[in-house]
Amino acid sequence: MKLVIAIIQPYKLEEVKEELYKQEVNLITVSEVLGHGRQKGITEVYRGAKETGNLLRKIRLEIAVNDNFLEPTIKAITKGAKTGETGDGKIFVVDLQECVRIRTEERGSVAIG
Amino acid sequence: MNSGDTAWILISSALVLLMTPGLAFFYGGMVRRKNVLSVLMQCFIIMCVLSLQWVLIGYSLSFAPSKGFWGGLQWMGLNGVGLEPYADYAGTIPHQAFMIFQGMFAIITPALIIGAFAERMKFSAFLIFTLLWATFVYDPLCNWIWGMGGWLRNLGALDFAGGTVVHINAGIAALVTAIVLGRRNNLEKNVLTPHNMPFVVLGTALLWFGWFGFNAGSALAANGLAVNAFVVTNTAAAAAGLSWALIEWMRNGKPTIFGVCSGAVAGLVAITPAAGFVGVIPAIIIGLLVSVFCFIAVTVIKPLFGYDDSLDAFGVHCVGGIWGALATGLFASKLVNSAGNNGLFFGNPKQFLIQLVAILVTVIYTGVVTFIIYKLVDRFVGMRVDEKTEAMGLDLTQHHERAYTVLE
Numbered sequence: 308m309k310l311v312i313a314i315i316q317p318y319k320l321e322e323v324k325e326e327l328y329k330q331e332v333n334l335i336t337v338s339e340v341l342g343h344g345r346q347k348g349i350t351e352v353y354r355g356a357k358e359t360g361n362l363l364r365k366i367r368l369e370i371a372v373n374d375n376f377l378e379p380t381i382k383a384i385t386k387g388a389k390t391g392e393t394g395d396g397k398i399f400v401v402d403l404q405e406c407v408r409i410r411t412e413e414r415g416s417v418a419i420g
Numbered sequence: 421m422n423s424g425d426t427a428w429i430l431i432s433s434a435l436v437l438l439m440t441p442g443l444a445f446f447y448g449g450m451v452r453r454k455n456v457l458s459v460l461m462q463c464f465i466i467m468c469v470l471s472l473q474w475v476l477i478g479y480s481l482s483f484a485p486s487k488g489f490w491g492g493l494q495w496m497g498l499n500g501v502g503l504e505p506y507a508d509y510a511g512t513i514p515h516q517a518f519m520i521f522q523g524m525f526a527i528i529t530p531a532l533i534i535g536a537f538a539e540r541m542k543f544s545a546f547l548i549f550t551l552l553w554a555t556f557v558y559d560p561l562c563n564w565i566w567g568m569g570g571w572l573r574n575l576g577a578l579d580f581a582g583g584t585v586v587h588i589n590a591g592i593a594a595l596v597t598a599i600v601l602g603r604r605n606n607l608e609k610n611v612l613t614p615h616n617m618p619f620v621v622l623g624t625a626l627l628w629f630g631w632f633g634f635n636a637g638s639a640l641a642a643n644g645l646a647v648n649a650f651v652v653t654n655t656a657a658a659a660a661g662l663s664w665a666l667i668e669w670m671r672n673g674k675p676t677i678f679g680v681c682s683g684a685v686a687g688l689v690a691i692t693p694a695a696g697f698v699g700v701i702p703a704i705i706i707g708l709l710v711s712v713f714c715f716i717a718v719t720v721i722k723p724l725f726g727y728d729d730s731l732d733a734f735g736v737h738c739v740g741g742i743w744g745a746l747a748t749g750l751f752a753s754k755l756v757n758s759a760g761n762n763g764l765f766f767g768n769p770k771q772f773l774i775q776l777v778a779i780l781v782t783v784i785y786t787g788v789v790t791f792i793i794y795k796l797v798d799r800f801v802g803m804r805v806d807e808k809t810e811a812m813g814l815d816l817t818q819h820h821e822r823a824y825t826v827l828e
Contacts (some may be wrong), residue, residue, distance in 0.1 A: 318811035321606050341826055352820045364826060 308379050308403035308419060313368040314342060315388040316405040320366050323387030329371075330379040334420070336369040345393050365396065371403055373416050421505055423513035428642035429510075429517045435633025436524035440467055440531050442630055446623025446685070447535050449778050450731045454813025455539045458541060462546060464561040466531045469547065470554055474523040481559035483509065483522065483567050491563045508568045509533055511642040521637060526562070529586045530554050535733030535804075536594030537601050540810050544817040545801040552793045553593065557786050561589055565778065577778035578752055578771070580649065581638035583693025583744040588782050591738020593790040594729060600794050603805060604727035605810055620742045624681040628657055631688045637694040637821040648756055649695035652703035653688065659707025660687025683738065684713040689740035697760040702751035709742050709747075742779055749775035 320337070327335065351358045351420055372379035372380050383397055389395055408418040444463035448456045454712075470478070475498050485508075486492035495501050498519065506515040530550045564570040565577060565585050579585060604612070614620060635653040639646035665675035666684025690710035691703055698706070718735035729735055749772035750762035762768035797803060804810075809817045816822055 317812075318808070321811075325609065339826060349816050349820060351816070351822060362827075404518065 308406060309374065310403045311368070311370040311372060311373055311377070311384070311400050312399040312401070313370075313384045313388070313396065314340070314365045314398075315368065315384070316394060317364055317366050318389075318394075319388040319390075323368070323384055326383035326387035327380065330376075330383045332370060332372065332376060332380050334370070335402065338367045338369075340365050340367045344397075351384050363394070368420060369417050371406055373419055421514070422641070423640040425510075425512040425643075426514060426517055428646065429513050429521050429637060431638060432523050432633035433517070433521045435529055436521070436528065436637065437467070437630075437632035439524075439627050439634065440464075440528050442623050442626025443528065443531055443534075445619045446625070446627060446681070447492050447538060447731050449616040449619025449621075449623060450614040452782065452813070453536050453823060454521070454610060454815055456615060456619075456815065457821050458543070458818055459538055461819060462679065463531050463542070465547065467527055469551060470527045470530065471523065473551060473554055474526050475519075478526055478554060478559050479519050479523065481555065482562040483519075484527070485568050487569065490560050490746070491567050512641055512738035514748045518640065521640075522562075522566075522701035525582055525586055525634075526554060526558055529558050529582075529590050530593075532587070532590035532733055532737055533594045533597060535579025535731035535737075536598040536729045537614050538730040539814065540601065540604050541600065542802060542805050544812070545803045548766065548801060549793060549797045552797070553790065556793060557593065557789050558585075561585055561782060561785065563694060563699060563753045564781075565732060572778050575777065576761065576771070576774050578697055578775065579633045579693045580696035580748070580760075581692045583689070583741045583748070584778050584782050585739040587741030588745065588779060589786050590740055591734045592735075592783050594733035594788045595738060596787055596790045597728065597794060598616070598727045598729040598734065600791065600798075601728075603726070603808060604730065607728060621677060624684055628684060628688060631692075635692060639696060645696055645757055648699075650699055652698060653691050655700050655703040656691035656707035656710075657684045657687040659704045660684060660690065660711045663687075663708045663711035664715060669710060678686050682714070682718075682732070683711040686710045686736050686740040689737055690744035690747065692741070693744045697748055697757050697763075699751075699753065699756055702747070705731060706744065706747045706751070708784050710743050713743050714739050745775050745779050746772065749773075771812050 342365045343362055370380055384398055405414065406418045407414050421437045425564060446459045448459045452458055458599065477496050480495035481490045482492055484495040499516050501519055503514040505511050505513060505514055506518065510518045539731035543683055562585050564572040565579050566573060579657050631653055634649055636646040637652035639649055661680045661684035664679045668679040669675045685709055687707040690706050694706060714736050719738040722735055748763065750764045752760055752771060753766045754760060756764050761771050764772045
């Protein structure tokens with residue numbers, strides 16, 4: 308079991324979700340986060356005061372998958388989120404020790420999907 | 421000159437002005453949060469641009485006496501529009517009081533159209549479009565219906581506070597822009613949830629409040645007619661808000677605050693042309709039924725034809741406005757206003773036909789000219805933002821601002 312954590316552009320969320328559904332990856336957790344990468348965002352201006360180099364808004368996806376779903380998940384996220392420009396984001400994959408479905412108390416692989 | 425009348429018209433003018441920021445919150449709450457500032461900005465910049473357009477040229481084109489297509493040009497820059505009454509329009513208040521009161525109507529009318537193209541129009545194009553639309557659609561139509569010598573006025577069309585001039589007019593322009601601009605991206609996959617429902621409620625409250633100036637102020641005096649307009653306005657809004665909630669309750673299982681707000685606004689729209697011509701029982705009927713028509717327009721007709729009138733500017737303002745204009749032809753009574761006329765139910769079926777003519781003229785003229793203006797601006801500036809800009813939101817891309825922070 309793996310935990311896929313992806314940081315993507317907020318406006319790419321819909322496309323990524325769509326690609327994930329195509330791969331039958333339906334269970335995702337989404338949160339709004341701030342982050343700092345190489346990318347410079349659109350300069351925001353408030354009464355003439357420019358704000359650059361600030362933390363940028365990103366979307367963080369967390370998806371727990373069984374091993375055979377890992378590559379399709381990565382491909383789907385990449386396909387949905389890639390523009391080729393700085394700021395497209397990153398995908399992190401970590402080993403997942405355990406997964407418990409609270410409703411049934413099932414554990415492991417069966418609890419993921 | 422009457423000081424009571426003058427005071428009432430000044431207060432009414434301020435009330436009507438407040439409707440535009442009210443509308444901004446009404447619409448702003450309905451869009452996604454990445455676009456809320458763009459809507460507020462569009463409403464506010466209209467207050468700036470059209471206030472200027474009005475005193476420089478708009479008032480003259482709308483109200484200066486002439487025999488032509490428009491009003492004359494002799495009142496440009498308020499030349500000759502002074503502090504003495506101009507008896508043809510309002511004999512007891514300074515001419516400039518009448519002018520500024522009418523100016524507030526000229527501001528809110530193009531602002532209503534924003535609901536149709538929200539979340540996808542380029543700001544620069546929007547500005548040019550709005551200025552042209554105010555000059556070539558609003559001003560002539562206003563002249564025809566309210567101006568001295570206007571041909572629809574001479575025909576006998578009744579429009580007390582702007583059901584035709586404001587609501588049908590803006591509503592048709594809304595439908596045309598929604599159709600030619602096309603649907604927002606990703607609409608099929610998502611229900612676009614309003615990002616801030618309390619804003620919608622706040623906006624509705626400000627609209628309802630300001631509408632007393634809109635309708636009761638249109639009596640142009642602090643008199644019994646103003647009181648009649650005030651009472652029927654409140655009554656129709658109440659009936660329509662309740663009616664929409666009941667329809668939802670029966671159809672969807674639960675009444676919603678969004679529904680009550682939509683209904684109240686529809687009721688205010690529908691009573692607008694009738695406010696100075698009908699009594700309280702017709703007001704209840706007008707209010708109860710407008711929600712039925714508007715509900716059908718936004719939940720059945722819109723999905724059926726697939727146009728993306730984002731915030732239902734057509735579905736509420738045009739449909740509600742047409743019902744109000746027709747209802748005026750049904751329920752108008754000289755017992756309420758001797759300067760008006762009787763409607764169909766008071767023995768004068770001809771009035772209903774006259775109302776129908778005024779509606780058709782508005783629909784055709786506004787529809788055609790709006791389309792031409794749209795195509796013209798689109799040709800030179802481009803009306804719609806590109807796909808990435810739309811996805812990122814208009815706040816950040818058009819204004820380099822954001823409504824809400826994540827931290828702090």
